[in-house]
Protein backbone atom coordinates (compact mmCIF):
# COMPACT_ATOMS: atom_id res chain seq x y z
CA UNK A 406 0.00 0.00 0.00
CA UNK A 407 1.38 3.44 -0.90
CA UNK A 408 0.89 6.48 1.31
CA UNK A 409 -0.13 9.60 -0.53
CA UNK A 410 0.71 13.07 0.83
CA UNK A 411 -1.01 15.62 -1.42
CA UNK A 412 1.25 18.66 -1.88
CA UNK A 413 -1.77 20.99 -1.69
CA UNK A 414 -2.19 20.13 2.01
CA UNK A 415 1.07 21.68 3.07
CA UNK A 416 2.03 24.23 0.44
CA UNK A 417 -0.95 25.49 -1.57
CA UNK A 418 -2.18 29.00 -0.86
CA UNK A 419 -4.08 30.06 -3.99
CA UNK A 420 -2.54 33.23 -5.34
CA UNK A 421 -5.54 33.96 -7.56
CA UNK A 422 -8.97 33.87 -5.96
CA UNK A 423 -12.05 34.98 -7.86
CA UNK A 424 -15.60 33.71 -7.74
CA UNK A 425 -15.97 30.42 -9.60
CA UNK A 426 -17.82 27.14 -9.11
CA UNK A 427 -14.44 25.49 -9.74
CA UNK A 428 -13.16 26.66 -6.34
CA UNK A 429 -13.78 23.31 -4.68
CA UNK A 430 -11.47 21.55 -7.13
CA UNK A 431 -8.46 23.78 -6.64
CA UNK A 432 -6.51 21.48 -4.28
CA UNK A 433 -7.07 18.49 -6.56
CA UNK A 434 -6.15 20.50 -9.66
CA UNK A 435 -2.96 21.65 -7.98
CA UNK A 436 -2.06 18.08 -6.93
CA UNK A 437 -2.94 16.62 -10.31
CA UNK A 438 -0.40 18.84 -12.07
CA UNK A 439 2.28 17.75 -9.62
CA UNK A 440 1.39 14.11 -10.32
CA UNK A 441 1.04 14.24 -14.12
CA UNK A 442 3.96 16.65 -14.67
CA UNK A 443 2.54 17.52 -18.10
CA UNK A 444 4.77 18.81 -20.85
CA UNK A 445 1.75 20.44 -22.48
CA UNK A 446 -1.48 21.51 -20.82
CA UNK A 447 -4.49 23.06 -22.55
CA UNK A 448 -7.45 24.67 -20.83
CA UNK A 449 -10.59 25.20 -22.92
CA UNK A 450 -12.76 27.79 -21.15
CA UNK A 451 -10.85 30.11 -18.85
CA UNK A 452 -13.11 33.05 -17.99
CA UNK A 453 -11.60 34.71 -14.87
CA UNK A 454 -8.85 32.09 -14.68
CA UNK A 455 -9.53 30.34 -11.39
CA UNK A 456 -8.83 26.79 -12.58
CA UNK A 457 -6.13 27.84 -15.04
CA UNK A 458 -4.08 29.82 -12.54
CA UNK A 459 -4.31 27.01 -9.95
CA UNK A 460 -2.67 24.78 -12.60
CA UNK A 461 -0.08 27.46 -13.40
CA UNK A 462 0.75 27.96 -9.72
CA UNK A 463 1.43 24.24 -9.38
CA UNK A 464 3.63 24.24 -12.51
CA UNK A 465 5.64 27.10 -11.08
CA UNK A 466 5.94 25.80 -7.51
CA UNK A 467 7.00 22.36 -8.70
CA UNK A 468 9.42 23.81 -11.25
CA UNK A 469 7.90 21.79 -14.06
CA UNK A 470 8.80 22.22 -17.71
CA UNK A 471 5.14 22.52 -18.67
CA UNK A 472 3.88 24.74 -21.49
CA UNK A 473 0.39 25.95 -20.59
CA UNK A 474 -2.19 27.23 -23.07
CA UNK A 475 -5.45 28.92 -22.12
CA UNK A 476 -8.09 29.12 -24.87
CA UNK A 477 -11.14 31.37 -24.65
CA UNK A 478 -12.75 34.09 -26.70
CA UNK A 479 -13.14 36.02 -23.42
CA UNK A 480 -16.52 37.06 -24.72
CA UNK A 481 -18.68 34.61 -22.76
CA UNK A 482 -21.24 32.06 -23.87
CA UNK A 483 -24.91 31.21 -23.32
CA UNK A 484 -24.25 30.04 -19.75
CA UNK A 485 -21.82 32.71 -18.52
CA UNK A 486 -23.57 35.44 -20.56
CA UNK A 487 -21.39 37.95 -22.30
CA UNK A 488 -19.02 39.90 -20.10
CA UNK A 489 -16.83 42.96 -20.37
CA UNK A 490 -13.30 43.51 -21.59
CA UNK A 491 -12.18 44.02 -17.97
CA UNK A 492 -12.18 40.21 -17.45
CA UNK A 493 -9.68 39.70 -20.27
CA UNK A 494 -7.60 42.59 -18.98
CA UNK A 495 -7.35 41.24 -15.41
CA UNK A 496 -6.55 37.68 -16.59
CA UNK A 497 -3.90 38.80 -19.05
CA UNK A 498 -2.34 41.16 -16.48
CA UNK A 499 -2.09 38.34 -13.91
CA UNK A 500 -0.67 35.98 -16.52
CA UNK A 501 1.90 38.57 -17.57
CA UNK A 502 2.98 39.29 -13.99
CA UNK A 503 3.41 35.69 -12.87
CA UNK A 504 3.44 33.07 -15.61
CA UNK A 505 4.36 34.57 -18.98
CA UNK A 506 7.53 32.46 -19.28
CA UNK A 507 5.49 29.26 -19.69
CA UNK A 508 1.83 30.28 -20.15
CA UNK A 509 0.15 31.56 -23.32
CA UNK A 510 -3.34 32.99 -23.53
CA UNK A 511 -5.00 32.19 -26.85
CA UNK A 512 -7.89 34.53 -27.43
CA UNK A 513 -9.91 32.60 -30.01
CA UNK A 514 -12.52 29.86 -30.31
CA UNK A 515 -11.66 26.28 -29.37
CA UNK A 516 -12.12 25.34 -33.02
CA UNK A 517 -9.62 27.98 -34.20
CA UNK A 518 -7.05 26.73 -31.66
CA UNK A 519 -7.24 23.11 -32.85
CA UNK A 520 -4.70 23.32 -35.72
CA UNK A 521 -2.14 24.85 -33.33
CA UNK A 522 -1.70 21.47 -31.61
CA UNK A 523 -0.40 18.25 -33.13
CA UNK A 524 -2.34 15.05 -32.59
CA UNK A 525 -1.20 13.12 -29.47
CA UNK A 526 0.84 16.09 -28.24
CA UNK A 527 -1.10 17.24 -25.17
CA UNK A 528 -0.76 15.59 -21.74
CA UNK A 529 -3.66 17.23 -19.98
CA UNK A 530 -6.80 18.97 -21.29
CA UNK A 531 -9.36 20.70 -19.08
CA UNK A 532 -12.71 21.33 -20.77
CA UNK A 533 -14.91 23.99 -19.16
CA UNK A 534 -16.57 25.76 -22.07
CA UNK A 535 -20.24 25.78 -23.04
CA UNK A 536 -22.03 23.09 -21.03
CA UNK A 537 -24.74 21.81 -23.35
CA UNK A 538 -24.61 18.13 -24.29
CA UNK A 539 -23.96 18.96 -27.95
CA UNK A 540 -21.15 21.45 -27.22
CA UNK A 541 -19.31 19.19 -24.77
CA UNK A 542 -19.57 16.19 -27.06
CA UNK A 543 -18.26 18.19 -30.03
CA UNK A 544 -15.42 19.72 -27.97
CA UNK A 545 -14.42 16.30 -26.66
CA UNK A 546 -14.50 14.73 -30.12
CA UNK A 547 -12.39 17.58 -31.54
CA UNK A 548 -9.80 17.55 -28.76
CA UNK A 549 -9.49 13.90 -27.74
CA UNK A 550 -7.16 13.15 -30.72
CA UNK A 551 -4.83 15.86 -29.38
CA UNK A 552 -4.33 13.93 -26.15
CA UNK A 553 -1.32 11.62 -25.89
CA UNK A 554 -1.73 7.97 -24.87
CA UNK A 555 -2.26 7.84 -21.10
CA UNK A 556 -3.15 11.56 -21.03
CA UNK A 557 -5.82 13.11 -18.83
CA UNK A 558 -9.04 14.83 -19.97
CA UNK A 559 -10.89 16.81 -17.29
CA UNK A 560 -14.55 17.84 -17.48
CA UNK A 561 -16.12 20.38 -15.19
CA UNK A 562 -19.85 20.33 -14.27
CA UNK A 563 -20.52 16.61 -14.69
CA UNK A 564 -23.04 16.88 -11.80
CA UNK A 565 -24.69 20.16 -12.82
CA UNK A 566 -28.35 19.52 -13.57
CA UNK A 567 -29.54 23.01 -14.30
CA UNK A 568 -30.89 24.84 -17.31
CA UNK A 569 -29.83 22.96 -20.44
CA UNK A 570 -26.53 21.74 -18.98
CA UNK A 571 -25.79 18.33 -20.47
CA UNK A 572 -22.25 17.43 -19.36
CA UNK A 573 -23.78 14.90 -16.92
CA UNK A 574 -25.45 13.08 -19.79
CA UNK A 575 -22.31 12.98 -21.92
CA UNK A 576 -20.27 11.92 -18.86
CA UNK A 577 -22.65 8.97 -18.29
CA UNK A 578 -21.83 7.81 -21.82
CA UNK A 579 -18.08 8.29 -21.39
CA UNK A 580 -18.08 6.29 -18.16
CA UNK A 581 -19.31 3.24 -20.10
CA UNK A 582 -16.32 3.25 -22.43
CA UNK A 583 -13.41 4.91 -20.67
CA UNK A 584 -11.29 4.73 -17.55
CA UNK A 585 -12.77 7.48 -15.37
CA UNK A 586 -12.98 8.95 -11.89
CA UNK A 587 -15.65 11.40 -10.72
CA UNK A 588 -15.74 14.03 -7.98
CA UNK A 589 -19.22 15.12 -6.88
CA UNK A 590 -18.50 18.43 -5.13
CA UNK A 591 -18.36 21.81 -6.92
CA UNK A 592 -20.85 20.66 -9.61
CA UNK A 593 -18.61 17.67 -10.26
CA UNK A 594 -15.28 17.13 -11.94
CA UNK A 595 -14.73 14.19 -14.26
CA UNK A 596 -11.27 12.72 -14.81
CA UNK A 597 -10.83 10.54 -17.90
CA UNK A 598 -7.67 8.73 -18.88
CA UNK A 599 -6.80 7.82 -22.45
CA UNK A 600 -5.64 4.21 -22.85
CA UNK A 601 -1.93 3.46 -23.11
CA UNK A 602 1.09 5.38 -21.90
CA UNK A 603 3.88 4.30 -19.54
CA UNK A 604 1.87 3.64 -16.37
CA UNK A 605 4.69 1.86 -14.59
CA UNK A 606 5.96 5.30 -13.59
CA UNK A 607 2.62 6.67 -12.39
CA UNK A 608 2.80 8.78 -9.25
CA UNK A 609 0.61 7.82 -6.26
CA UNK A 610 -2.27 10.19 -7.10
CA UNK A 611 -2.67 8.64 -10.54
CA UNK A 612 -2.43 5.15 -9.10
CA UNK A 613 -5.20 5.98 -6.62
CA UNK A 614 -7.45 7.67 -9.18
CA UNK A 615 -7.48 4.57 -11.32
CA UNK A 616 -6.97 2.00 -8.60
CA UNK A 617 -8.57 -1.37 -9.31
CA UNK A 618 -10.13 -1.46 -5.83
CA UNK A 619 -13.24 0.64 -5.41
CA UNK A 620 -12.46 1.14 -1.69
CA UNK A 621 -9.21 2.99 -2.53
CA UNK A 622 -10.94 5.21 -5.08
CA UNK A 623 -13.71 6.01 -2.60
CA UNK A 624 -11.13 7.06 0.00
CA UNK A 625 -9.59 9.47 -2.44
CA UNK A 626 -12.99 10.88 -3.37
CA UNK A 627 -13.92 11.36 0.30
CA UNK A 628 -10.57 12.95 1.01
CA UNK A 629 -10.95 15.69 -1.63
CA UNK A 630 -14.61 16.24 -0.69
CA UNK A 631 -13.44 16.84 2.88
CA UNK A 632 -10.62 19.15 1.77
CA UNK A 633 -13.10 21.16 -0.32
CA UNK A 634 -15.52 21.47 2.60
CA UNK A 635 -12.71 22.54 4.93
CA UNK A 636 -11.49 25.17 2.45
CA UNK A 637 -15.04 26.52 2.06
CA UNK A 638 -15.45 26.87 5.85
CA UNK A 639 -12.09 28.60 6.05
CA UNK A 640 -13.08 31.08 3.34
CA UNK A 641 -16.39 31.77 5.13
CA UNK A 642 -14.56 32.44 8.38
CA UNK A 643 -12.08 34.76 6.66
CA UNK A 644 -14.98 36.69 5.11
CA UNK A 645 -16.64 37.03 8.54
CA UNK A 646 -13.42 38.26 10.14
CA UNK A 647 -12.93 40.83 7.35
CA UNK A 648 -16.53 42.01 7.70
CA UNK A 649 -16.17 42.36 11.49
CA UNK A 650 -12.96 44.37 11.04
CA UNK A 651 -14.69 46.62 8.52
CA UNK A 652 -17.62 47.20 10.86
CA UNK A 653 -15.23 47.97 13.74
CA UNK A 654 -13.48 50.62 11.66
CA UNK A 655 -16.84 52.27 10.81
CA UNK A 656 -18.53 52.66 14.23
CA UNK A 657 -21.63 54.39 12.85
CA UNK A 658 -22.34 51.42 10.60
CA UNK A 659 -21.78 49.03 13.54
CA UNK A 660 -24.34 50.95 15.59
CA UNK A 661 -26.80 50.68 12.71
CA UNK A 662 -26.72 54.43 12.00
CA UNK A 663 -24.65 54.39 8.82
Ligand SMILES: C[S@@+](CC[C@H](N)C(=O)[O-])C[C@H]1O[C@@H](n2cnc3c(N)ncnc32)[C@H](O)[C@@H]1O
Nearest residue numbers: 425427450452455456477478481514515534535
Ligand atom coordinates in the same frame (compact mmCIF):
# COMPACT_ATOMS: atom_id res chain seq x y z
C1 LIG B 1 -17.57 28.32 -17.35
S1 LIG B 1 -16.49 29.49 -18.05
C2 LIG B 1 -14.90 28.88 -17.59
C3 LIG B 1 -14.68 28.86 -16.09
C4 LIG B 1 -13.26 28.69 -15.61
N1 LIG B 1 -12.64 27.47 -16.04
C5 LIG B 1 -13.14 28.84 -14.10
O1 LIG B 1 -12.25 28.25 -13.50
O2 LIG B 1 -13.94 29.57 -13.50
C6 LIG B 1 -16.65 29.14 -19.74
C7 LIG B 1 -15.79 29.98 -20.70
O3 LIG B 1 -15.70 29.28 -21.93
C8 LIG B 1 -15.66 30.21 -23.00
N2 LIG B 1 -16.13 29.48 -24.21
C9 LIG B 1 -17.24 28.70 -24.33
N3 LIG B 1 -17.26 28.12 -25.54
C10 LIG B 1 -16.17 28.54 -26.21
C11 LIG B 1 -15.63 28.26 -27.51
N4 LIG B 1 -16.20 27.43 -28.36
N5 LIG B 1 -14.47 28.86 -27.85
C12 LIG B 1 -13.82 29.72 -26.97
N6 LIG B 1 -14.28 29.99 -25.73
C13 LIG B 1 -15.43 29.42 -25.35
C14 LIG B 1 -16.55 31.35 -22.55
O4 LIG B 1 -16.15 32.55 -23.18
C15 LIG B 1 -16.32 31.37 -21.03
O5 LIG B 1 -15.39 32.34 -20.67
